[in-house]
Amino acid sequence: MATVHLRIGDLVWGKLGRYPPWPGKIVSPPKDLKKPRGKKCFFVKFFGTEDHAWIKVEQLKPYHPHKEEMIKINKGKRFQQAVDAVEEFLKKAKGKEQDTGSTSIQAADSTAINGSIIPTDKRIGFLGLGLMGSGIVSNLLKMGHVVMVWNRTAEKCDLFIQEGARLGRTPAEVVSMCDITFSCVSDPRAARDLVLGPSGVLQGIRPGKCYVEMSTIDPETITELSQVITSRGGRFLEAPVSGSQQLSNDGMLVILAAGDRTVYEDCSSCFQAMGKTSFFLGEAGNAAKMMLILNMVQGSFMATIAEGLTLAQATGQSQQTFLDILCQGQMASTFLDQKCQNILQGNFKPDYYLKHIQKDLRLAIAMGDSVNHPTPMAAAANEVYKRAKALDQSDNDMSAVYRAYIH
Numbered sequence: 580m581a582t583v584h585l586r587i588g589d590l591v592w593g594k595l596g597r598y599p600p601w602p603g604k605i606v607s608p609p610k611d612l613k614k615p616r617g618k619k620c621f622f623v624k625f626f627g628t629e630d631h632a633w634i635k636v637e638q639l640k641p642y643h644p645h646k647e648e649m650i651k652i653n654k655g656k657r658f659q660q661a662v663d664a665v666e667e668f669l670k671k672a673k674g675k676e677q678d679t680g681s682t683s684i685q686a687a688d689s690t691a692i693n694g695s696i697i698p699t700d701k702r703i704g705f706l707g708l709g710l711m712g713s714g715i716v717s718n719l720l721k722m723g724h725v726v727m728v729w730n731r732t733a734e735k736c737d738l739f740i741q742e743g744a745r746l747g748r749t750p751a752e753v754v755s756m757c758d759i760t761f762s763c764v765s766d767p768r769a770a771r772d773l774v775l776g777p778s779g780v781l782q783g784i785r786p787g788k789c790y791v792e793m794s795t796i797d798p799e800t801i802t803e804l805s806q807v808i809t810s811r812g813g814r815f816l817e818a819p820v821s822g823s824q825q826l827s828n829d830g831m832l833v834i835l836a837a838g839d840r841t842v843y844e845d846c847s848s849c850f851q852a853m854g855k856t857s858f859f860l861g862e863a864g865n866a867a868k869m870m871l872i873l874n875m876v877q878g879s880f881m882a883t884i885a886e887g888l889t890l891a892q893a894t895g896q897s898q899q900t901f902l903d904i905l906c907q908g909q910m911a912s913t914f915l916d917q918k919c920q921n922i923l924q925g926n927f928k929p930d931y932y933l934k935h936i937q938k939d940l941r942l943a944i945a946m947g948d949s950v951n952h953p954t955p956m957a958a959a960a961n962e963v964y965k966r967a968k969a970l971d972q973s974d975n976d977m978s979a980v981y982r983a984y985i986h
């Protein structure tokens with residue numbers, strides 16, 4: 580029998596116990612997981628499932644040469660879903676090779692076939708049930724995940740308890756009881772307090788426990804949290820989300836992840852439940868940087884649109900006509916249409932808090948200063964949002980920046 584040389588990144592068929600050969604990918608094992616003694620083996624992450632295991636070389640076959648053979652002997656639905664997931668992965672990989680500008684960005688391997696998600700059997704914890712967190716937890720539960728929740732104001736947990744979630748008394752208890760714990764809070768201070776404060780996350784961290792920080796905060800805080808979590812043997816991933824309350828409710832967020840790649844892979848079914856796509860951006864801190872840049876652009880754009888609407892009004896032009904023209908041009912988008920229509924209707928119910936987009940602008944400006952990069956547009960927008968906050972608009976939607984121009 581010819582010797583087959585395998586390496587990390589190869590697609591394979593792996594035989595695990597009494598189960599039939601299953602498609603998988605050779606990946607780097609978690610740092611705290613020691614390689615078994617004896618025969619040579621590889622750590623394999625299987626498609627269409629959350630399973631991963633050390634597999635002996637003699638139980639592995641290269642994917643492509645044996646594909647037709649394996650498909651003939653296994654006709655199960657889950658097996659076919661796994662094969663479809665491999666083909667989707669290959670299609671994305673091919674697309675990335677053709678797009679040299681995105682070689683550092685890797686989308687999540689898909690195990691969702693025709694909207695069907697196989698939930699991980701890992702116990703999930705979630706800390707923070709604000710505008711974004713509430714929608715995320717609701718979708719995790721809908722897709723069959725086992726979830727324990729905690730919130731600073733405990734009443735917000737009641738609805739999710741009725742939907743099947745368990746209640747955690749403290750962040751420490753949630754982390755100690757769960758395999759993967761997500762958190763989504765308002766700002767760097769809240770994120771640090773949640774980890775380092777009394778009965779905080781750090782007190783519940785044990786070797787192998789996973790902590791996923793979803794808050795939009797600065798890269799320095801991310802680095803600090805990553806270091807304290809890993810110093811206790813924990814595994815750390817940052818995964819801030821781009822979107823709004825509505826997109827969170829709809830399970831259509833965009834997830835930016837960085838840190839421990841194996842945690843990212845373990846979160847696959849969770850990310851599919853809460854978002855339409857996810858990206859892995861490398862080392863911890865990269866996702867925070869990217870998210871701040873995205874929100875800097877969005878916040879500046881919103882302020883500019885508000886400025887245009889009020890200038891139209893001041894010069895005797897129809898604001899509705901201004902919007903109609905915009906929505907027929909190159910800037911047309913759901914975001915633009917919804918925000919402007921809400922402004923014209925006087926509806927500033929929060930979909931993304933004004934105080935949070937101002938915080939993101941402030942952090943983005945500071946990030947620019949740290950690398951000596953000018954951000955004059957963001958700085959100007961930030962001043963308009965600060966004026967809106969002074970007009971008591973903090974807890975309204977970011978589109979309430981409009982009111983800074985009419986007072």
